[in-house]
Each structure stands twice: as structure tokens, then as C-alpha cells.
Amino acid sequence: MAKVLGISAHYHDAAAALLVDGELVVAIQQERLSRIKNDPGLPLDAADACLAYAGVRGEALDAVVFYERPFDKLERVMVNLMRNLPRTWRQFPRAMASQLGDKIWVLDQLAEAFGQPRANVRCFAHHQCHAASAHFVSRFEDSAVLVVDGVGEHSSTTLWHGQGAQLRALCSIEFPHSLGLLYAALTAWLGFAVNEGEYKVMGLAAWGRPGHAGLRERFERLIRLHDDGSYELGLDYFAHMSDAELGFGPKLEALLGPRRPPGLAWALEGERDQHYADVAATLQQVIEDALLGLARKAKALTGSPNLCLAGGVALNSLANARLAREGGFEAVFVQPAAGDAGGALGAAILAALELGDPRPTPMLSAALGLPVDIERAWAVARELELPVRRVDDPASAAAELIAADKIVAHVRGRFEWGPRALGQRSILASAAARETRERINRLIKQREPFRPFAPAVLEPRIGEYFDGQANDMTPFMTTVLPARADRSDALGAVTHEDGSSRVQTVSPAGAPELHELLVALERGGHAPLVLNTSLNGPGEPIVASSEDALGFFLRHAVDAMMIEDLVIERPA
Amino acid sequence: MSLTVALARMLNPLVWRSPARSADKLHGFALAEHGSMLDLRLAARLTPSPTRAAAYLRHADDETRHAQMFGKRARQLAREAGLARGHAVWEPIRADSEQLFVGLGELDFLAFVHVGEARAIEQFLVYVAYFQAQGRERDASLLTTILVDEHRHADYTRALLFELADSEAAARRALRRVRRWEAWRTWLRAGRFLAERVYMVAMLLVYLLAAPLGLLVRWARPLTRGWRDA
Amino acid sequence: MSTPGKRPKRSLLRRLGARLRTSGALVLHFLHPARFVLAPLLIVLLFAGVLLWLTGGLAYVAPFVYALF
Ligand SMILES: [Fe+2]
Ligand SMILES: [Fe+2]
Ligand SMILES: [Fe+2]
Numbered sequence: 001m002a003k004v005l006g007i008s009a010h011y012h013d014a015a016a017a018l019l020v021d022g023e024l025v026v027a028i029q030q031e032r033l034s035r036i037k038n039d040p041g042l043p044l045d046a047a048d049a050c051l052a053y054a055g056v057r058g059e060a061l062d063a064v065v066f067y068e069r070p071f072d073k074l075e076r077v078m079v080n081l082m083r084n085l086p087r088t089w090r091q092f093p094r095a096m097a098s099q100l101g102d103k104i105w106v107l108d109q110l111a112e113a114f115g116q117p118r119a120n121v122r123c124f125a126h127h128q129c130h131a132a133s134a135h136f137v138s139r140f141e142d143s144a145v146l147v148v149d150g151v152g153e154h155s156s157t158t159l160w161h162g163q164g165a166q167l168r169a170l171c172s173i174e175f176p177h178s179l180g181l182l183y184a185a186l187t188a189w190l191g192f193a194v195n196e197g198e199y200k201v202m203g204l205a206a207w208g209r210p211g212h213a214g215l216r217e218r219f220e221r222l223i224r225l226h227d228d229g230s231y232e233l234g235l236d237y238f239a240h241m242s243d244a245e246l247g248f249g250p251k252l253e254a255l256l257g258p259r260r261p262p263g264l265a266w267a268l269e270g271e272r273d274q275h276y277a278d279v280a281a282t283l284q285q286v287i288e289d290a291l292l293g294l295a296r297k298a299k300a301l302t303g304s305p306n307l308c309l310a311g312g313v314a315l316n317s318l319a320n321a322r323l324a325r326e327g328g329f330e331a332v333f334v335q336p337a338a339g340d341a342g343g344a345l346g347a348a349i350l351a352a353l354e355l356g357d358p359r360p361t362p363m364l365s366a367a368l369g370l371p372v373d374i375e376r377a378w379a380v381a382r383e384l385e386l387p388v389r390r391v392d393d394p395a396s397a398a399a400e401l402i403a404a405d406k407i408v409a410h411v412r413g414r415f416e417w418g419p420r421a422l423g424q425r426s427i428l429a430s431a432a433a434r435e436t437r438e439r440i441n442r443l444i445k446q447r448e449p450f451r452p453f454a455p456a457v458l459e460p461r462i463g464e465y466f467d468g469q470a471n472d473m474t475p476f477m478t479t480v481l482p483a484r485a486d487r488s489d490a491l492g493a494v495t496h497e498d499g500s501s502r503v504q505t506v507s508p509a510g511a512p513e514l515h516e517l518l519v520a521l522e523r524g525g526h527a528p529l530v531l532n533t534s535l536n537g538p539g540e541p542i543v544a545s546s547e548d549a550l551g552f553f554l555r556h557a558v559d560a561m562m563i564e565d566l567v568i569e570r571p572a
Numbered sequence: 573m574s575l576t577v578a579l580a581r582m583l584n585p586l587v588w589r590s591p592a593r594s595a596d597k598l599h600g601f602a603l604a605e606h607g608s609m610l611d612l613r614l615a616a617r618l619t620p621s622p623t624r625a626a627a628y629l630r631h632a633d634d635e636t637r638h639a640q641m642f643g644k645r646a647r648q649l650a651r652e653a654g655l656a657r658g659h660a661v662w663e664p665i666r667a668d669s670e671q672l673f674v675g676l677g678e679l680d681f682l683a684f685v686h687v688g689e690a691r692a693i694e695q696f697l698v699y700v701a702y703f704q705a706q707g708r709e710r711d712a713s714l715l716t717t718i719l720v721d722e723h724r725h726a727d728y729t730r731a732l733l734f735e736l737a738d739s740e741a742a743a744r745r746a747l748r749r750v751r752r753w754e755a756w757r758t759w760l761r762a763g764r765f766l767a768e769r770v771y772m773v774a775m776l777l778v779y780l781l782a783a784p785l786g787l788l789v790r791w792a793r794p795l796t797r798g799w800r801d802a
Numbered sequence: 803m804s805t806p807g808k809r810p811k812r813s814l815l816r817r818l819g820a821r822l823r824t825s826g827a828l829v830l831h832f833l834h835p836a837r838f839v840l841a842p843l844l845i846v847l848l849f850a851g852v853l854l855w856l857t858g859g860l861a862y863v864a865p866f867v868y869a870l871f
Contacts, residue, residue: 036668083793085779085782096775100847111820112820113809118823158802174800226798228799230797230799262662376622376625380616380625383625384630554630604869688867692866768857
């Protein structure tokens with residue numbers, strides 16, 4: 001029976017997760033507390049918050065576990081810098097400074113921070129942590145596990161077989177061949193920020209024509225897919241071996257055309273931006289084909305009926321949907337924090353299992369963060385002279401606002417784990433009218449015109465609006481379903497260009513507050529369906545505390561905000 | 573005349589000499605505003621007083637707006653100057669946080685913010701005068717607009733500081749303490765700036781000397797492709 | 803919401819000891835038979851480490867400070 005703290009940090013999206021006696025008690029991404037988007041710094045605030053929430057002192061921990069092997073990582077970085085001499089001269093001083101200045105001491109830093117003997121601080125391989133974060137919190141007894149990201153220590157793609165509390169490594173593909181880095185390079189080429197703009201690339205794909213004008217043939221020079229499920233990058237086109245920022249070389253621009261200038265407004269009617277959309281669509285198709293190949297290999301090696309996916313690439317909900325349809329598995333699961341934040345969870349589970357704890361029970365809800373302090377919210381809202389009032393039935397109050405076509409910031413329950421807002425820190429609105437979407441974009445999000453908004457629907461009602469069933473991914477928005485064409489009246493604001501929707505199914509276990517709200521909507525004679533988008537301004541992390549929520553309300557013109565049973569309505 | 577004012581006046585023609593340099597400068601201001609916002613948000617979360625939390629939130633909201641205003645103007649100027657698309661101004665405004673509230677405690681935090689805001693006022697006034705003399709109405713009015721907020725920031729932080737301190741003398745001590753602390757940090761930052769360059773140059777030498785290791789690594793660690801069994 | 807925790811204090815000597823142990827483990831990592839040929843990289847590491855120690859960390863943007871130059 002152990003208390004184990006898992007940590008991911010120093011690359012992208014740091015996080016902490018706390019397991020007590022094998023059960024996941026609390027998990028927090030550092031960005032939610034530091035308010036720095038994708039904050040990669042050592043997540044001491046997140047870890048302290050986890051400990052405080054669970055009432056555990058740092059010294060009382062049985063293990064602190066890091067999601068990566070620092071020396072192996074250093075080795076790969078150095079070998080790569082030396083191999084690609086002299087192209088790496090720019091990168092060399094900085095890479096060495098960040099490795100030697102910070103990264104290799106991380107286990108010592110963790111021991112110091114939590115008053116732990118160094119022997120209690122340990123680490124597991126990056127991909128093993130990813131794999132553990134998926135299989136062990138799935139409901140599957142037996143599953144094939146596919147991990148696909150940019151790169152861990154050496155591997156960029158790995159296959160695993162999960163059986164009960166066991167996880168066995170099968171095979172891997174090594175850096176510099178990497179689907180994640182292919183995606184990153186094209187994200188940069190499309191003018192988006194790497195590690196942030198990937199969703200935009202996916203949204204853009206729906207507007208393009210995959211393989212148009214020989215693009216698929218051109219992509220074959222970038223990546224070759226082999227019959228055994230493996231793949232190989234055309235390394236000449238990339239620069240991730242020598243340029244951490246850009247990831248692509250001049251040859252890629254010669255092949256696909258000049259990169260798109262960042263920050264330029266989009267005009268998808270024009271020929272030029274149509275080309276960029278076509279490239280995004282082709283990339284999406286190639287990634288899906290590659291993942292299908294990997295899934296086939298995983299199936300052949302394990303014979304398992306189930307598939308778990310992890311790593312940054314597993315956040316591609318379109319590809320996940322295709323894997324669920326065509327991958328040959330009965331069920332597919334993707335944990336909500338499939339990216340590097342999730343490594344903290346996997347690391348903690350691996351150590352807890354080694355200490356003799358049982359495997360955690362299946363993850364049903366992503367509401368694993370901190371609740372808001374209602375009294376504090378009340379007091380600060382009063383000080384801000386906001387018209388705050390208490391209501392007896394917050395779900396009905398929120399439902400009424402939404403039914404009256406108001407845009408509502410919904411802050412209820414513990415904040416979410418992973419990049420999706422799932423009703424605890426969400427902006428909610430009626431899903432029917434297309435104008436709502438434009439209004440949200442104009443007032444708050446300032447998103448590119450091609451990015452979709454997602455719906456949340458009462459789980460038993462899903463078939464009435466979408467073609468498909470609730471599955472292991474729909475509670476976490478890690479997949480998409482086609483919207484029913486005959487219900488477009490109810491889905492105007494939440495159907496993407498390609499007719500799909502990144503739908504969330506809502507159950508009492510997954511998101512109790514949102515569930516109550518949808519029930520109240522239905523009771524009032526409305527569709528049990530809302531538009532659900534994350535509660536944050538452009539470029540900001542999702543709101544966490546009541547102070548963040550009130551700060552958001554000051555800055556952005558939502559019509560109303562619910563903080564638990566408090567309602568603030570903006571005077572008309 | 574304070575040192576800030578004297579230096580700002582002296583450097584004006586250099587700092588604002590071209591649209592490109594101005595864009596750079598205003599982008600830097602946007603980053604400073606964004607960083608201030610982060611520290612104020614943290615302060616709002618951590619202060620025990622709801623009244624002060626509200627004040628910090630309002631202040632953070634102003635700084636967010638300032639960051640956007642500076643960022644927008646920086647991009648306009650960058651466009652005029654035809655700055656390359658790879659330039660930092662085109663990147664999202666993203667600063668890091670020093671968690672001043674945690675490091676200094678609330679009293680010294682307030683003192684620090686007050687000193688910073690008061691200095692910003694002096695500095696911005698110099699810039700406004702310069703821009704007006706140069707006929708750069710747009711930049712002058714941008715700073716004039718922001719100055720209104722900065723005056724409010726300087727006033728309320730000073731009021732809260734004297735309210736929170738046990739005595740007037742204690743408040744003044746805090747002000748002196750953070751001024752000393754800041755001077756020390758400026759010194760450190762200058763040292764770092766220099767050290768960073770020394771490090772870079774020295775590391776490039778190491779890199780040159782390590783060149784033969786490149787061959788060794790290529791031989792010892794050939795690239796693999798396809799599946800590798802575990 | 804939580805406040806940042808109070809960190810347990812450790813003596814400089816203990817911290818130095820921990821760093822030395824990690825350095826030792828790092829040397830052993832590169833001297834491991836499987837990567838014996840990479841041992842020369844230790845020289846690069848040593849140089850870089852000493853340089854970094856001599857020159858300190860890297861810079862950041864200061865809040866509430868609008869750089870004069
Ligand atoms: Fe990863
Ligand atoms: Fe400001
Ligand atoms: Fe200010």
C-alpha cells in the first residue's frame with residue numbers, strides 16, 4: 001500500500017499525478033497553475049497541489065517517479081548532435097546547457113523538493129510510461145498498446161502487450177524516424193506553433209483534398225510505409241536532427257512549396273490556402289494509414305481484441321476514429337491526457353505496481369484536478385462588484401441560460417486532466433445555431449475559421465444525433481463521429497466541414513454537473529446537447545481556479561458565468 | 573532627474589531609430605506586460621484578502637490589454653519594416669513567470685510592483701515627449717493611453733503597501749529593500765548576458781574540438797530503421 | 803486552491819553529495835560496456851559542464867521592467 005507521485009517535465013506539458021494504494025487520486029498539469037500554456041518546467045506547484053489535495057506530506061511518499069530516463073535521453077541528444085556535425089553547431093551550446101544545467105539533475109531536484117531519500121526517486125522509460133498510462137487505466141484485461149509520439153529517449157514508436165497488471169515491450173521504431181516529428185515539421189511548415197498548432201492542422205485537413213494534384217506521391221518521398229507496418233522518413237527533407245525549432249529543411253519547401261507565413265489571416269476560398277489545406281488533408285491521410293499499419297502489426301503480435309493508444313499522436317481524434325472503424329479491434333481506448341502530461345500518470349502506476357499495489361480501476365472521468373473555493377469566489381466576485389447571486393439548482397439555472405441562447409462559462413467540479421475541456425471548465429452554448437459559433441469566435445476565441453467546435457450530448461441520446469455509438473473514447477473527446485445529416489437543425493454550430501463532430505458523451509460518472517445540466521435541458525423540452533469549448537482565451541491555458549474564472553469573466557464577453565452554485569450574469 | 577529618465581532620453585534616438593528596432597522594443601514591452609500579468613494572477617490566487625485579490629485581477633486584466641496593444645503595434649511596425657516572418661514579433665506573446673509573490677511575500681511584492689510602475693511612468697513620459705517631437709502620433713497616443721492605467725497601478729499598489737505594512741517606516745523600508753534587490757538583479761542579469769555569450773563562444777570551440785567524435789559516433793551508432801525487437 | 807509548499811531545507815553539503823553521486827552515475831552510464839565507444843563524449847560533457855558552471859544559467863524576461871535598451 002503505497003503513495004506514489006508521478007512527474008513529467010522538461011520537454012512539453014509538465015504534470016504531476018498522485019496514486020494512493022494503487023488508485024489515481026489527483027492529477028494536474030502544471031500549466032493550469034502557472035498559467036503558462038504547455039508549461040514544461042519542473043511541476044512543483046502541480047505536485048504540491050496534488051499532495052495538498054490528498055492530504056499527503058512530501059516526506060510521506062513511498063516513491064517519486066519521473067517519466068523518462070535522463071541519462072538515456074542525454075545520450076541520444078549527444079549522439080545526435082555529434083552525428084549531424086557540423087549542421088548542429090547552432091543547437092549544440094543550447095542543447096548542452098539545458099541538458100547539463102537542468103535535465104540530468106532532475107531526480108536530485110525531485111528528492112530535494114519532497115524531502116525524499118534519493119533511493120525513493122526513480123524513473124522509467126518514456127514510452128513505457130506512455131503505454132502504462134493507457135493500458136492500466138483502461139477497462140481491458142488484455143490489450144495491444146501502441147505508443148506514437150515525437151521521441152522519448154530513443155524510440156518514437158513502440159508496441160506493447162498489456163495483460164492484467166503486466167506490460168511487455170514488443171518492438172520499436174527509433175529516432176530520427178518518427179510520425180510525431182513528421183507531424184511537427186508540417187505543423188511548422190503550415191505556419192503554426194509546434195506542440196500547439198497540431199489541432200489546427202487536423203481542423204484544416206477537413207477543408208482539403210487528400211492526395212490532390214499528386215500530393216500523395218510527393219508525400220511518399222517524405223515517408224515510406226512498409227508492408228510490415230513500419231515506416232521510414234525521407235530524412236533529407238527534415239531538419240529535426242539539427243534544428244529544434246523548425247523541423248523541416250529547404251528540400252521540403254522545394255517539394256511542397258514555400259512555408260506559410262505564421263499569423264497570416266486564412267482565406268480558404270483562395271488557391272494558395274487551398275493548397276495548404278490539401279497538404280494538411282494529405283498529411284492526415286498518411287498519418288491514418290501509418291497508424292493502421294502499426295495497429296495491424298500490433299494485432300498480429302498480440303492477438304488482442306483491444307487497442308490502447310498513447311503519445312502525442314494519439315490526440316488526433318480523426319485518426320482514432322478511423323482506427324476504431326478499420327483497425328480490426330473490438331474496442332479502442334485513448335486516455336484523455338495521451339500526450340506527455342500523461343507520462344506522469346504512467347510513471348506513477350508503474351512504480352505502484354512494483355511496490356505491490358493493485359492495478360487502478362478504469363478511468364471513468366477526467367475531472368482529476370482541483371475544485372474551486374466557492375466562498376472565495378463569492379468574496380472576490382463581490383469585491384469586483386460583479387452581480388453575483390446564489391441559486392438552489394445550478395443545473396437548471398445553466399440550462400435556462402443556454403436555452404435562452406446565452407454563452408455560459410461553466411466552472412463546476414474538479415478541473416480536467418488533459419487538453420480537452422469536458423464540462424468542468426467549459427464554455428457552453430446552444431449547439432443549434434451557426435451564429436453562436438461565430439459569436440464565440442468573435443468575442444472570445446478568435447480562432448481560425450476552419451476550426452470546429454465540439455458538442456456534448458447525453459450518452460443514451462447519442463444515436464439520435466450521430467451515426468454511431470458511445471465508446472471508450474467518447475467520454476474524453478478523443479474521437480469523432482459523423483453527425484446525422486437529418487439532424488443538422490440541432491447541430492449547426494458543432495458540425496465540421498467534413499460532416500464529423502468531436503462529440504463527448506456525458507454520463508453521471510464522467511461529468512456529473514454537465515450531466516445534470518443536459519438532463520435539465522431535456523426536461524425543459526430542448527435537445528440534450530450543447531456546444532462545449534474550453535474555457536480559455538486565445539493562447540491561454542484552460543481556467544483552473546475561481547480567480548482564473550473571474551479574470552476570464554473580466555476579459556471576455558461571455559453572457560454568464562456559473563461557479564458551482566454562483567451565477568454571474570452580464571448586464572445587457 | 574532620475575537615472576531612468578536621463579538614460580531613456582539619451583537612448584531615445586538609438587532605441588526608436590527604425591520601425592524594425594521599434595517593433596523589437598514594443599514586442600519586448602508586450603512580453604514584460606505579459607509576465608506582469610502572470611505574476612499578478614498568481615498573487616490574486618495566493619493573497620488571503622479577497623479585496624486585494626480583486627485589485628490584482630483588475631490589474632492583471634489591464635496588463636493583458638497592454639500586452640495586446642504593444643504586441644499589435646509591434647506587428648504593424650514589423651510589417652512596415654518588412655521584418656522576416658521568422659522574427660520573434662510574429663510569435664505568440666509568451667513570457668515566463670518569476671513567481672515574485674512567492675519569492676518576496678506580499679509586502680515586498682507590492683513594493684516591487686509599485687517601484688516598477690512608478691519607473692514605467694517616468695520612462696513612458698519620456699517616450700511620449702520624444703514621439704510627439706518626432707511626429708509619431710500613433711506611438712505617442714498608444715503610450716498615453718497606457719499611461720492612464722499605469723498611474724492607477726502605481727497609486728493603488730502604494731496605498732495597499734502602506735495599508736499592509738505595520739508602519740509607514742516599514743513600508744518605506746520595503747521600498748528600499750526591493751530597490752536594492754532589483755539593483756542586484758540588474759547586475760546579475762548583466763552578468764548573465766555577458767556569461768551567456770562567453771559560454772556560447774567557448775562551447776563552439778568545444779564543438780570544433782569534438783568534431784572527430786562525429787565520425788566515431790557515426791561508426792559506433794549507425795542509424796537504424798524499421799522494427800527493432802525489444 | 804493550493805499554495806506553493808514549504809520546501810524541506812537540505813544542507814549544501816548533502817546537496818553537493820547528491821550531485822556528485824549523479825555525476826558518478828553519469829560517468830558509469832557512458833563507461834557501460836554497451837556504450838563503451840561513447841566514452842569520449844564524457845570529455846565534451848566535462849567541458850560543457852565546467853563552462854556552464856562558470857557562466858551560470860541563461861536569461862529570462864523580467865516582469866514590471868521595460869528594458870531601456
Ligand atoms: Fe512523449
Ligand atoms: Fe502595463
Ligand atoms: Fe502596469
